[in-house]
Amino acid sequence: MSHAHSHDHSSGHHDGGHVVPVSTFLKVLIALLVLTVITVLAAKIDMGKWNIVGALVIASIKAALVILVFMHGKYENRILWTYILIPFILLAIMIGGVFTDDPFRSHPQPVAVEKAKA
Amino acid sequence: MSAHATTAHNEELNYLNWKTGLWSWLSSTDHKRICFLYLFTILIFFFAGGAAALLMRLELASAGPTIPGIVKDPHTYNVLFTLHGVFMIFLFVVPGIPATLGNFLIPLMIGAKDVAFPRLNLFSYYLYVIGATIGAISLLHPVDTGWTFYAPYSTTTGTSVSLMVFAAFVLGFSSILTGLNFIVTIHQLRAPGMTWMRLPVFIWASYATAIIQTVATPVVGMTLLLIIAERVFGAGIFDPAKGGDPVLMEHLFWFYSHPVVYIMVLPAFGVVGEIIPVFSRKPLFGYKMVVLSSMAIAAVGFIVWAHHMFVAGISDFSAIFFSLVTFLVAIPTAIKVFNWVSTMYKGSISFSTPMLYAMAFVFLFMIAGTTGIYLAMLGVDVYYHDTYFVVAHFHYTIQGGAVIGLIAALHYWFPKMSGKMYSETASKFAFALVFIGFNLTFIPQFVLGMEGMPRRYYDYPSQYQNLHTISTVGAFMNGFGYTFALANLLWTALFGKVKAPRNPYNSVGLEWQTASPPIHENFPETPVVDKDPYHYGTPAHV
Amino acid sequence: MSSHAAAPHEVAPGDPPHIHHMDSTTAYGAAKLGMWLFLATEILLFAVMFCSFAIMRYYHLDKFHDASHHLNLLAGAFNTAVLLFSSFTAAVAVTNAQRGDNRGVVVNFGISILCGFIFLLVKAYEYSEKAHHGMFPFVWNSNFYEYKNFLGIYFTMTGLHALHVIIGMVVMFIYGIRPAMKNRYSGRYYTPVELSALYWHLVDLIWIYLFPLLYLVG
Amino acid sequence: MLGLLGEQGSDFAHKVDYAHDIVTIISVVCTVAIVGTMLYFAVIYRQRDGRDHETPMIEGNNLLEVIWTVFPTLVVIWVAYLGYDAFIDMRTAPADSMEVNVTGQKWAWDFQYANGKKTTGELVVPVDQPVKLVMTSRDVLHSFFVPVMRTKMDVIPGRYTYEWFRPIKTGDFQVFCTEYCGDLHSGMRARLKVLPKAEFERWLADDSEERKLASMKPSDRGQEIYGKQCIACHSLDGSPRTGPSWLKLFGKEGQLVGGGTYKADENYIRESILYPQSKTVAGYEAAANAMPSYKGQLSDDDITSLIAFIKTIDGTQKVAPSQPAAPKALDAAQLAAMSPADRGKALFNDPGNMCYTCHSIDGSRLVGPSMKGLWERKSKMSDGTEIVSDANYIKESILKPQAKIVEGYGPVMPAIYEGKLKDENISDIIEYIKTLK
Numbered sequence A: 001m002s003h004a005h006s007h008d009h010s011s012g013h014h015d016g017g018h019v020v021p022v023s024t025f026l027k028v029l030i031a032l033l034v035l036t037v038i039t040v041l042a043a044k045i046d047m048g049k050w051n052i053v054g055a056l057v058i059a060s061i062k063a064a065l066v067i068l069v070f071m072h073g074k075y076e077n078r079i080l081w082t083y084i085l086i087p088f089i090l091l092a093i094m095i096g097g098v099f100t101d102d103p104f105r106s107h108p109q110p111v112a113v114e115k116a117k118a
Numbered sequence B: 001m002s003a004h005a006t007t008a009h010n011e012e013l014n015y016l017n018w019k020t021g022l023w024s025w026l027s028s029t030d031h032k033r034i035c036f037l038y039l040f041t042i043l044i045f046f047f048a049g050g051a052a053a054l055l056m057r058l059e060l061a062s063a064g065p066t067i068p069g070i071v072k073d074p075h076t077y078n079v080l081f082t083l084h085g086v087f088m089i090f091l092f093v094v095p096g097i098p099a100t101l102g103n104f105l106i107p108l109m110i111g112a113k114d115v116a117f118p119r120l121n122l123f124s125y126y127l128y129v130i131g132a133t134i135g136a137i138s139l140l141h142p143v144d145t146g147w148t149f150y151a152p153y154s155t156t157t158g159t160s161v162s163l164m165v166f167a168a169f170v171l172g173f174s175s176i177l178t179g180l181n182f183i184v185t186i187h188q189l190r191a192p193g194m195t196w197m198r199l200p201v202f203i204w205a206s207y208a209t210a211i212i213q214t215v216a217t218p219v220v221g222m223t224l225l226l227i228i229a230e231r232v233f234g235a236g237i238f239d240p241a242k243g244g245d246p247v248l249m250e251h252l253f254w255f256y257s258h259p260v261v262y263i264m265v266l267p268a269f270g271v272v273g274e275i276i277p278v279f280s281r282k283p284l285f286g287y288k289m290v291v292l293s294s295m296a297i298a299a300v301g302f303i304v305w306a307h308h309m310f311v312a313g314i315s316d317f318s319a320i321f322f323s324l325v326t327f328l329v330a331i332p333t334a335i336k337v338f339n340w341v342s343t344m345y346k347g348s349i350s351f352s353t354p355m356l357y358a359m360a361f362v363f364l365f366m367i368a369g370t371t372g373i374y375l376a377m378l379g380v381d382v383y384y385h386d387t388y389f390v391v392a393h394f395h396y397t398i399q400g401g402a403v404i405g406l407i408a409a410l411h412y413w414f415p416k417m418s419g420k421m422y423s424e425t426a427s428k429f430a431f432a433l434v435f436i437g438f439n440l441t442f443i444p445q446f447v448l449g450m451e452g453m454p455r456r457y458y459d460y461p462s463q464y465q466n467l468h469t470i471s472t473v474g475a476f477m478n479g480f481g482y483t484f485a486l487a488n489l490l491w492t493a494l495f496g497k498v499k500a501p502r503n504p505y506n507s508v509g510l511e512w513q514t515a516s517p518p519i520h521e522n523f524p525e526t527p528v529v530d531k532d533p534y535h536y537g538t539p540a541h542v
Numbered sequence C: 001m002s003s004h005a006a007a008p009h010e011v012a013p014g015d016p017p018h019i020h021h022m023d024s025t026t027a028y029g030a031a032k033l034g035m036w037l038f039l040a041t042e043i044l045l046f047a048v049m050f051c052s053f054a055i056m057r058y059y060h061l062d063k064f065h066d067a068s069h070h071l072n073l074l075a076g077a078f079n080t081a082v083l084l085f086s087s088f089t090a091a092v093a094v095t096n097a098q099r100g101d102n103r104g105v106v107v108n109f110g111i112s113i114l115c116g117f118i119f120l121l122v123k124a125y126e127y128s129e130k131a132h133h134g135m136f137p138f139v140w141n142s143n144f145y146e147y148k149n150f151l152g153i154y155f156t157m158t159g160l161h162a163l164h165v166i167i168g169m170v171v172m173f174i175y176g177i178r179p180a181m182k183n184r185y186s187g188r189y190y191t192p193v194e195l196s197a198l199y200w201h202l203v204d205l206i207w208i209y210l211f212p213l214l215y216l217v218g
Numbered sequence D: 001m002l003g004l005l006g007e008q009g010s011d012f013a014h015k016v017d018y019a020h021d022i023v024t025i026i027s028v029v030c031t032v033a034i035v036g037t038m039l040y041f042a043v044i045y046r047q048r049d050g051r052d053h054e055t056p057m058i059e060g061n062n063l064l065e066v067i068w069t070v071f072p073t074l075v076v077i078w079v080a081y082l083g084y085d086a087f088i089d090m091r092t093a094p095a096d097s098m099e100v101n102v103t104g105q106k107w108a109w110d111f112q113y114a115n116g117k118k119t120t121g122e123l124v125v126p127v128d129q130p131v132k133l134v135m136t137s138r139d140v141l142h143s144f145f146v147p148v149m150r151t152k153m154d155v156i157p158g159r160y161t162y163e164w165f166r167p168i169k170t171g172d173f174q175v176f177c178t179e180y181c182g183d184l185h186s187g188m189r190a191r192l193k194v195l196p197k198a199e200f201e202r203w204l205a206d207d208s209e210e211r212k213l214a215s216m217k218p219s220d221r222g223q224e225i226y227g228k229q230c231i232a233c234h235s236l237d238g239s240p241r242t243g244p245s246w247l248k249l250f251g252k253e254g255q256l257v258g259g260g261t262y263k264a265d266e267n268y269i270r271e272s273i274l275y276p277q278s279k280t281v282a283g284y285e286a287a288a289n290a291m292p293s294y295k296g297q298l299s300d301d302d303i304t305s306l307i308a309f310i311k312t313i314d315g316t317q318k319v320a321p322s323q324p325a326a327p328k329a330l331d332a333a334q335l336a337a338m339s340p341a342d343r344g345k346a347l348f349n350d351p352g353n354m355c356y357t358c359h360s361i362d363g364s365r366l367v368g369p370s371m372k373g374l375w376e377r378k379s380k381m382s383d384g385t386e387i388v389s390d391a392n393y394i395k396e397s398i399l400k401p402q403a404k405i406v407e408g409y410g411p412v413m414p415a416i417y418e419g420k421l422k423d424e425n426i427s428d429i430i431e432y433i434k435t436l437k
């Protein structure tokens, strides 16, 4: 992108975006719905703390599908990808940073006070 | 000066006079005019915040109630420092350099006709005005939380916190849209030949700033909305009485509010990087490292926020982690300082007012930065946290950094912006007042901090009195200096007689190659760039 | 949200609007970059909520579990499907626009907006159900006091999300449907359609995370 | 070395100060070097006679860049370590620490010791003994800062945090609240008293304060509590403070925020003390959440006494904010080494006896007669007799205060010294009185 005014979107359309066929979208929709069903079913099984991990993994797969196909992410350049990723990186930093705190806090207890003598 | 080939009529037409009338200004999408809209509004708040500061300083001039007629009780004092902080941060310095000089200079320096979204630009300005208005309405029952809005005080106090934080939220969106606009502008609208490595360092600094503005501000926006949610229907996220965690609020607040300090200071770094080469007639030393360090500061700035919370009750592990990473910011900053100073080596140095401000900047920022190092040291910060040492530190960074940078820039680009030349004598006199007054105000505050004087105190034990008195005297001198410096510029812009030439400093920057003041769409025809920035000096001497 | 979507009169239908300070390819790139940046800020807005959710869940794990069972799973799942489908039609609308099929844009964005209405109706039903049981801001029933942290987050997150749904619907109507009814779009110019669709996908994207976090694992 | 931070009161203070000294030296050296270089360049490369001279086109130097990247890196690693080192000490309280519970509230500090003793505004600790403060807040954030100890920690409602220190010297030190907490944030201070060990033990075991409260009549006791807990926000003379004045409060009726009305009867006052948030008097919207709950802090008896006191308030009462710092108590060993008159003086001034609160030594009239010139003075009694104050009279007056009353004074001296002061104590006091000529 160093020469901003040059036509580096090379497709024949003036706007230069990629045209995705409807059938691709349909496949993705079906995949998304199936994944939703899987999430709901997986939540019924009690896997302890793995439930949330599983749910998040599936959600992330769904999110990736949406970004890559519905949002044309697959056809975008590096600069756009940088800005697509930044918020996710920051979210990770935020949660990571906050979790260096709460789980590691000490929990001092106040001293038990003897019953005051009459 | 052979560029005078254009007709006399054409020469007279520039962005200032090609349309007239107040409405043509208020509805203009020209980035240069929007710069002025911002400039006037933010300066109103600078002086309002400054007036609050002077009242605070008067109250603190002696122990016990000092001006009971005006600051009638501690509550009034608390309101004053809150308004001072909120005005100065959210209404003055955050929109400060980016929205004024950023607006004026980015298109000029990259050879574009305007920013990418001119109407969005004007919309950002009006968002700012709306935010400021909401903030002004909240003055009916002014806030007393400090600019940090810590819960649960902010979620329980009776003052109009909801209005004020909503104002800050709106201001935040103004800032986001400005940042977004600049990022896109820098990516898309560079003139042919203006490659990334030919961008002036001010552009790089503005780019780094814009990224922070765009991606950090939403975080504080949402945090402030949560404070409203807490107040209105008890969301139970920050208020410990409802099972919330007040320290979480601090985390989220500083996640924005640390990066925000680099929103303030990075553009000022950029300004200094522009001024020193011109007045030394030398290329900027280590251009690549200066550029890289701007980006590094922006990036590292996102992972150090909890250094404001070392004694907030965070885990020891967290404190140690955040202390370590905080030191990382010092390194790119150091690189910048060393490169600026080296630029002067074997230069041909002249001392116009902008250069004086730039050199003052280096001195003041050394004090500012090194005291930041004290605060990043765990054991030392435990002592210094929430004392006047912190107050002095951040006034050195913000005032010695951002405000001095802004004033330096206003002088440096003044000929371009207004088409006039200001009086060197008057501006140097103002400079002396600012410089002496500023140090007189805040050096005593370092000492107060060393002696343990806590901040946000309406009253204090009498052992601190002498230093406070000196600081008050300095504050008035400082305030007078600012007033004088800015009044000088305003007066010259309106009534000055001396017309500025196209390029008074003989600078190689693109913005100096067009008329002073520039025409409506900046350049008669799109410029083509074929040289690196700052190609001063004679190559043969290498 | 490009600032120049309204077409100046000289432009023939199907051609990009004339912008005085850049050519249309640059304008397209600028608009798209701008939109993605805006989406980034939206994600970060929600990031605060996700972070708060994580911390509150850490402290009140059991309460979160119990409280999440009070949500209407069926309604949530149904709404997920509705949003996914609306996202699909929004994506199709872009393809339509790229192929110059303005009618397709109207129909598909129309379906997306309809889905938005359905989503909001179901949401409103859920809210009223909660209000009825006193699990709603302003009408807290003290029986559910211990669920307050969960419900506080639930209402802030879904409320904020619903607001985005509404904005998305308005955007799709103004920038998608209305111009398309005047045959505004073609293979040479469809920027507003693409940007509106991007915004709508974001609304979907956030719901993809909200649903399992709030309704399923709690 | 540089002593910039002032007096050191704890054993880790020197580590903090050392780190501070080092970073100060580094900062000063760096600043002077950099600014000095800049000024040097400015002078020698200045334009002469306003004319430009030729300059070389130097674009950078990789070696230099490496040097000034590596050098600050090394320096910051060093100072980071120093800061860390001091911090770790501050966070590691020894196992044998004496623990004290600290509670912050707007705008006072309460302390409670393991034996149940409570104080407000004054933390008393023994020297050389690690003390761990376990802290919480009743309302908003506060922060407990003891400058001489170099330690500070936020105090958070709903959670406990801690800080500790080992005092290395005795004395009276300042404590500040350093987290903004509302109107009187700057007034939220306390004293830290470091006592010799034995003296501390005696202080800790002394429960005369509590007994005094128990023996008072309810309205006086209420007044006492008022002076400690309530005075900051409620006036007695009708003037507004954060909360409504208590002048003629009892039985008063008025409007509440949100439309209802109230009548200040016993139940209303009790509820306002225990659940301050439940009702707010109209006009005090801003302070609606300002008052902390005293539930668990004031006993039923305390509240009854406060109500009794409130019933008496007609505008004539004057109450000074609590506790002038009491003079020092001494330990037995120190007492033994003194002359009888000095010993008497110490007993006279001992906070446990508190003679000084009612009897001056300079001739001025307090609650009781002055001690100045008392010895062998002739005074008229309330029953008309004249009596010379000799040793017997003084002893009788101390042990059985109501037996003889000097004309013009009330029968107010408490009979609490019998059994508490021994014969030899009394003769010491008499020796002291003899010196007050």
Ligand code: HEA
Pocket: B148, B261, B262, B264, B265, B307, B308, B326, B327, B329, B330, B333, B334, B337, B338, B365, B366, B368, B369, B370, B371, B372, B373, B375, B376, B377, B381, B384, B385, B386, B390, B393, B394, B397, B398, B401, B402, D026, D027, D030, D034, D071, D072, D073, D075, D076
């Ligand atoms: C423009 C604003 C700005 C800038 C640039 C900075 C820069 C820095 N700040 Fe500052 N800071 C504030 C604004 C700013 N700060 C504000 C507003 C607050 C208080 C907010 C509030 O509570 O209200 C604050 C508070 C604050 C704290 C919290 C204190 C407390 O409340 O307890 C800390 C702690 O780490 C800190 C550290 C730093 C550091 C390490 C830097 C570094 O970036 C500095 C790096 C620069 C240098 C070090 C100088 C150049 C270096 C060399 C030439 C190399 C040689 C020197 C060495 C090796 C030492 N700052």
Ligand code: HEA
Pocket: B046, B047, B049, B050, B051, B053, B054, B055, B056, B057, B081, B082, B084, B085, B086, B088, B089, B092, B093, B145, B146, B147, B148, B391, B395, B398, B399, B403, B441, B455, B456, B457, B458, B475, B478, B479, B480, B482, B483
């Ligand atoms: C951009 C940021 C900025 C700027 C420029 C300043 C400028 C000044 N600040 Fe500010 N300050 C902050 C940001 C800033 N401050 C912040 C964020 C806080 C923390 C708030 C908090 O704790 O929440 C703070 C806190 C703060 C305190 C600590 C209060 C406390 O903790 O109790 C003090 C005390 O001296 C102070 C003083 C000053 C002074 C004397 C100036 C001077 O430089 C001002 C110079 C004066 C002028 C520019 C005014 C000129 C105007 C006139 C001449 C007109 C006069 C008119 C009338 C008097 C009617 N500031």
Ligand code: CUA
Pocket: D104, D105, D106, D107, D141, D142, D143, D177, D178, D179, D180, D181, D182, D185, D186, D188
């Ligand atoms: Cu308590 Cu400040």
Ligand SMILES: [Cu+2]
Pocket: B257, B258, B261, B305, B307, B308
């Ligand atoms: Cu910071």
